[in-house]
Amino acid sequence: MIFDIRHHIASLVAIFLALGIGIVIGTSMIGSEAITKQQEKIINSIEREFTVLREENKKNAEALIQAQEVMANQKKFNEAVLPVLVRGKLQDRRIAIVDLNYRKEHDSLVSVLRSAGADVRSITVVNLMLLRDQQLNRQVAAFLGRSEEVAPDRYLPDFARLLAAAVLSGGNEDFVRFLDESEIIKVSGVYGPPLQEVILIGGSNDKEQDYAKVFDLNMIEVWKDAGINVYGVEDSNALISYMRYYQSARISTVDNIDTVFGQVALVQAMSGYPGQYGIKETADAFLPPLE
Incomplete structure (x- = not known):
């Protein structure tokens, strides 16, 4: 199955937006331990999202290769069988x-x-x-x-x-x-x-x-x-x-x-x-x- 990555893209956009807001707040509140920890959580979340996305892209690529192989074999089969089906x-x-x-x-x-x-x-x-x-x-x-x-x-x-x-x-x-x-x-x-x-x-x-x-x-x-x-x-x-x-x-x-x-x-x-x-x-x- 080819996975829809639009959900992940939307999630990443939201995360980057949150990160940007966090950076702005963080620069105005330097030294705040709570803000620093929050930023670390966001960065870790982004890394996890990218890891999931990379894995799904890898699976999609493998599924596409398999589908192409199936189609190629189906075409060969059709070309071999068709003359037999219609002969005479x-x-x-x-x-x-x-x-x-x-x-x-x-x-x-x-x-x-x-x-x-x-x-x-x-x-x-x-x-x-x-x-x-x-x-x-x-x-x-x-x-x-x-x-x-x-x-x-x-x-x-x-x-x-x-x-x-x-x-x-x-x-x-x-x-x-x-x-x-x-x-x-x-x-x-x-x-x-x-x-x-x-x-x-x-x-x-x-x-x-x-x-x-x-x-x-x-x-x-x-x-x-x-x-x-x-x-x-x-x-x-x-x-x-x-x-x-x-x-x-x-x-x-x-x-x-x-x-x-x-x-x-x-x-x-x-x-x-x-x-x-x-x-x-x-x-x-x-x-x-x-x-």
């Missing part, structure tokens, strides 16, 4: 990933899916924050037939439907090319059929970029109408969770996809155990059955 469970499943909240941890998700045998056909990283740029905002609005200057949430439903359709069909090439050249999206892989499933990575850390209702849900609707299985996921530390939005669209969700546990949960959900998984209050279970 998504064999030849054709999947697209659309990432609205890009983190480097999501690179490991792609590796897990491929370890499970999936064919990850395309990865699309969408950066809607760029729409804060007024010139780029006007360009996107104009491309979508909005001649007047409008806020992004006015045209994002159309944006979402066109991009979702492009992921499915490989169409809307001019729009996709424009988005790519503007760096609003970054695409790797190939759009179009055959495609069976889409993983949508959402969640937000910025209230001003909470576009789940106008963007994410419209993409999900397009995919579901086309008979595509959709899975909504987000990071465990997302400040603004999209899980309730995704669950309202009746899709399986995982709220800790940046962890090994979340990645295993997603593979299991995709292999026959749909549901709401993770660590947040919107989850029904931590993991699906691991059969």
